[in-house]
Amino acid sequence: MADAVQLHVGIDDTDSPAGGCTTFLASLMVEVLIREFGARFTDYPLLVRLNPNIPWKTRGNGAVCLRMEVPRGDVDGLKKRLVEMVEKHSDMRAPDTDPAIAFLEGDRVGDGFRRFYEEALRKVVPMDRALAFARQAGCEVRTYKTDKGVVGCLAAIGSHLDGDFTYELISYRSREHWGKKRMFDASSVLAMDASSRGTFNNVDPETGRILIAPHGKDPVLLGIRGEDPAAVLGAFRALRILEPVERWTIFRSNQGTDAHLPPFPKAVSSIEPFESACIEGSVSSYPRRIQGGHAIFSVRDETGELECAAYEPTGGFRDVVSNLVPGDRVRAYGGIRLLEDGRKTLNLEKIEVIELGHVFIHVPPTCPRCGIKCKSSGLRQGYRCVKCGAWLGGKKAIACRREIEVGTFLPPPRAHRHLTKPLCRYGIPGKRPPAGPAEPWHMP
Numbered sequence: 458m459a460d461a462v463q464l465h466v467g468i469d470d471t472d473s474p475a476g477g478c479t480t481f482l483a484s485l486m487v488e489v490l491i492r493e494f495g496a497r498f499t500d501y502p503l504l505v506r507l508n509p510n511i512p513w514k515t516r517g518n519g520a521v522c523l524r525m526e527v528p529r530g531d532v533d534g535l536k537k538r539l540v541e542m543v544e545k546h547s548d549m550r551a552p553d554t555d556p557a558i559a560f561l562e563g564d565r566v567g568d569g570f571r572r573f574y575e576e577a578l579r580k581v582v583p584m585d586r587a588l589a590f591a592r593q594a595g596c597e598v599r600t601y602k603t604d605k606g607v608v609g610c611l612a613a614i615g616s617h618l619d620g621d622f623t624y625e626l627i628s629y630r631s632r633e634h635w636g637k638k639r640m641f642d643a644s645s646v647l648a649m650d651a652s653s654r655g656t657f658n659n660v661d662p663e664t665g666r667i668l669i670a671p672h673g674k675d676p677v678l679l680g681i682r683g684e685d686p687a688a689v690l691g692a693f694r695a696l697r698i699l700e701p702v703e704r705w706t707i708f709r710s711n712q713g714t715d716a717h718l719p720p721f722p723k724a725v726s727s728i729e730p731f732e733s734a735c736i737e738g739s740v741s742s743y744p745r746r747i748q749g750g751h752a753i754f755s756v757r758d759e760t761g762e763l764e765c766a767a768y769e770p771t772g773g774f775r776d777v778v779s780n781l782v783p784g785d786r787v788r789a790y791g792g793i794r795l796l797e798d799g800r801k802t803l804n805l806e807k808i809e810v811i812e813l814g815h816v817f818i819h820v821p822p823t824c825p826r827c828g829i830k831c832k833s834s835g836l837r838q839g840y841r842c843v844k845c846g847a848w849l850g851g852k853k854a855i856a857c858r859r860e861i862e863v864g865t866f867l868p869p870p871r872a873h874r875h876l877t878k879p880l881c882r883y884g885i886p887g888k889r890p891p892a893g894p895a896e897p898w899h900m901p
Contacts, residue, residue, distance in 0.1 A: 461527060461529065462527060462532060465523070469607075478629075478675040480521060498893065500894065501709040501891070509733070509875070510731045532562070540599055547601070570611065574613075578733070587611055623711075628678045629676045632703075634700055641700075649692050661871040676703075679693070686895060704900055705900050713882055715790075715807075732792070738786070750775070763802075771872045780859065782816055786811045789808050792806070816856070822849040825847075826847060839851060
């Protein structure tokens with residue numbers, strides 16, 4: 458494209474609990490950018506999930522980045538058009554909806570943006586720091602109401618998504634169906650899941666629950682996640698959908714990659730509220746079930762002790778952690794929740810059992826001559842064989858077989874966060890980002 462400029466557009470927080478969807482707005486923008494401005498996309502639209510522990514997030518704490526080449530003379534008109542679309546399609550009446558859009562020109566997104574993205578994945582980024590960074594980086598931002606959305610916009614622009622990434626094909630409903638039950642043949646989803654290669658988290662194996670359809674009033678009909686565009690498109694085409702599909706778009710994403718979890722453990726004493734964390738230490742209390750069915754235990758390292766929780770929606774994962782005993786060495790991953798009394802809890806997303814301690818039971822000794830168990834002779838008086846009268850010492854310690862093994866354990870897919878890496882993705886080699894989107898990647 459002659460006399461073109463590379464443009465990066467970040468969008469965030471246009472949705473609300475009552476409806477709306479940032480990816481839907483991005484899909485509308487793709488159509489407008491291609492049809493009205495002749496934009497040439499240099500990457501798939503990026504669906505970027507950020508720190509899932511942010512208390513004021515709407516749903517999945519996702520932002521979108523669009524990367525494209527456009528004629529230099531169209532840049533100002535393009536920006537104006539996209540700002541109008543944000544204003545038209547954002548739920549401005551919702552108290553916690555704070556839309557923002559950001560524009561960055563240039564071929565190279567600097568390392569500062571990469572660091573900003575990685576911080577927004579795991580921590581709470583103050584808004585004043587985000588605005589200061591935007592000014593310093595020469596990034597034009599437009600915010601509404603409060604400035605909260607600017608963090609997601611800048612992080613989306615800074616998302617490199619190299620090494621490990623996935624794709625999601627998201628289809629959208631025609632407006633007259635918003636808020637109504639989603640209409641598709643469930644048996645076609647089960648058949649697709651059984652035959653599909655390269656997709657994940659379509660169906661929950663514990664309950665049979667279908668996971669590709671949300672339940673809210675937003676415009677999303679179905680979303681299919683997978684390893685490459687061909688896999689998600691093929692799976693989508695295998696479904697029997699019983700209502701009109703207005704549009705669909707394939708996004709490249711950090712979903713299913715554990716990008717928010719730090720690669721190395723952090724000292725318990727340095728853990729901050731609302732961050733995504735990893736700790737390593739010894740189990741220091743027996744797991745207990747509390748009201749609601751949640752499983753709670755504690756882990757201690759050299760700096761302190763932290764309570765860990767596997768909540769009721771994690772299903773059989775609670776049974777796994779309930780088999781831990783004090784002395785087991787584990788690496789625990791999850792989000793830090795701040796309780797009303799000021800205590801911090803790690804909401805478990807994954808646990809690695811590194812080393813198991815020994816558990817013993819003490820049983821009466823067996824007579825070596827008669828082969829029968831001896832009877833107690835009284836308190837601290839040892840044991841005697843009732844047949845031959847032989848006297849033996851105290852009880853014998855026998856190591857128990859543990860109901861848990863060394864390994865990595867996750868909740869079932871229905872309890873996964875968007876960023877949680879499913880076990881079926883472990884061992885997949887790293888990928889190189891595509892040179893650009895391969896047709897077809899959107900409709901219309």
